[in-house]
Amino acid sequence: MLPHFSYIRPETGSEAMSQLSDPESFVLAGGTDLLGCLRERIFPVRKLVSINGLAQFHGITETEDGGVRIGALTTITEVETHPLIQNRFPGLARGASEVASPQLRNQGTIGGNLCQKPRCWYYRGEFDCLRKGGSQCFAAEGQNQFHCIFGGDGICFIVHPSDTAPPLIALNASAVIAGPKGKKRQVPLEKFHVLPADDLHKETVLNPDEMVTEILIPPPPPRTRSTYRKVRARRAWDFSLAGVALAVHIEDNKVVNSRVVLSGAAPVPWRSKAVEDVIQDRELNSKTIADAAQAVVEGAEPLEHNQYKLPLFQGVMEEELLALTNQA
Amino acid sequence: MSDKDSKRGGITRRSFITTMGAGVAGVAASGALFSGTSQAKAPEIHKAGEAMRITLTINDHPYVLLVEPRWTLLHVLREVIGLTGTKEGCGRGECGACTVLIDDIPRYACMTLAVEAQGHAVTTVEGLMHGEDLGVVQQAFVQKDAFQCGYCTSGQIMASEGLLRANPLPSSEEIRRGVSGNLCRCGAYTHIFEAVEAAAEMKQK
């Protein structure tokens, strides 16, 4: 049985925002992550504000500039199967298709996917770890095979669990965030997630009284190819061990511009500038690809049990760049 | 409410009384009540532990139920209404035993709050029956021997039913993907895939 909480399902955005100003109120979207957190009593929750009555935050539409707007309540299945996404942003469609299981994709939302809580098993278990306000990170010296190789900074070694954030960041998407008193701000998704060194107690820049209302993806430059590849133990449910999202703009056989984002690598979706720099202005031949595979693990700081991630990331990077050249 | 009506709603007189005994009113309502306009009021906060009235349809029958905000749909189906065809495996979205259709789409009842089903149509494995006869997907599972212990079966059947409602002629890859959110510890997978294929054919006739 879940612990007690109060519940409200507002019918207007402004009412939802005023409800969120109470301490320990949480947005409820698809509930696929939040209900698990409640069941394990990971953080105190006094009130759930269901945003599922707010139809305006649902659906996928084209913007005037040729980009796409995705309402925060759009389900992962809808993102995966929508023709606009499949045709223009195949990397995102692929990312969505790799989330969890069919049922969870049918109920989980894109907003919830970006805001989901870490999956570190100490965090999800009965451990009063650093991130939960305790005095110790149990993963540092413990079972850390699924933890990060970048960005832990000796503090907390979670990986960000989302499979939609890496392709969205590769595509330069941003989040529209609503706050109290009608305030609105737009944050590039690249700056949306928070490293432990910046704030150990939150995973996103959202304040407790804010919520994501929509995701905006700008029109892709012509000849941009986007992909996402996720390696995991089972084909359903499992989170990414190592994943790569690419958006690469190739002109006359040369890389004009690229954005490379890793999943399963860091506490935030991890932009690999090292790979981007290596492939810039070059033809994607076997030499370039081998250099990129070297670059992807440059500066990595693996833990005792996750060393396997280094060759894994190298292999995935190599295969994905190769696949990209074969698409041409 | 006649006995016959309450039975059709998946509630027997006995389970109705048990329910009342637990301090919860579970009422198989008439169509008139369901389509009433009483829902137009502004939403209010439902306090923790306080029962809240929801209306929904379950297997084509309208219900008005009093539920606590923290109750999952799975809890309400099994413990309040007595529809025990839907199983609890893991209770955390990792096995699929609790799969039901909500507005024809497969979801995990263990990861859905009952209050969130307000106004929606829920279909459970009991809802696939035609009177005493098995539904098409159920028949196909029997024909193809698509289970051993049977614990995962109602979830597998509901995932398959949802798949076939959206995609009446799935490819074998689509079938595998369609039931990929349902674990079978007995490993009956090949027979399950065959059953879904057979069900698709049977539904065409």
Ligand SMILES: Cc1cc2nc3c(=O)[nH]c(=O)nc-3n(C[C@H](O)[C@H](O)[C@H](O)COP(=O)(O)OP(=O)(O)OC[C@H]3O[C@@H](n4cnc5c(N)ncnc54)[C@H](O)[C@@H]3O)c2cc1C
């Ligand atoms: C067994 C299992 C396997 C999974 N596998 C994967 C996987 O492989 N890949 C993956 O990416 N995810 C996975 N997930 C996580 C989850 O199902 C998805 O991330 C889903 O998209 C979450 O969306 P939701 O709408 O259900 O979120 P909810 O559970 O409703 O919310 C999640 C969190 O985000 C907050 N939130 C939700 N919407 C908003 C908003 N609009 N603004 C501000 N805050 C908000 C909530 O308060 C909550 O803290 C898995 C989950 C389970 C249970």
Ligand code: SF4
């Ligand atoms: S990695 Fe982070 S979440 Fe996991 S035990 Fe360490 S501090 Fe806690």
Ligand code: FES
């Ligand atoms: S009981 Fe719901 S998924 Fe296992």
Ligand code: FES
């Ligand atoms: S038949 Fe036993 S778990 Fe599937």
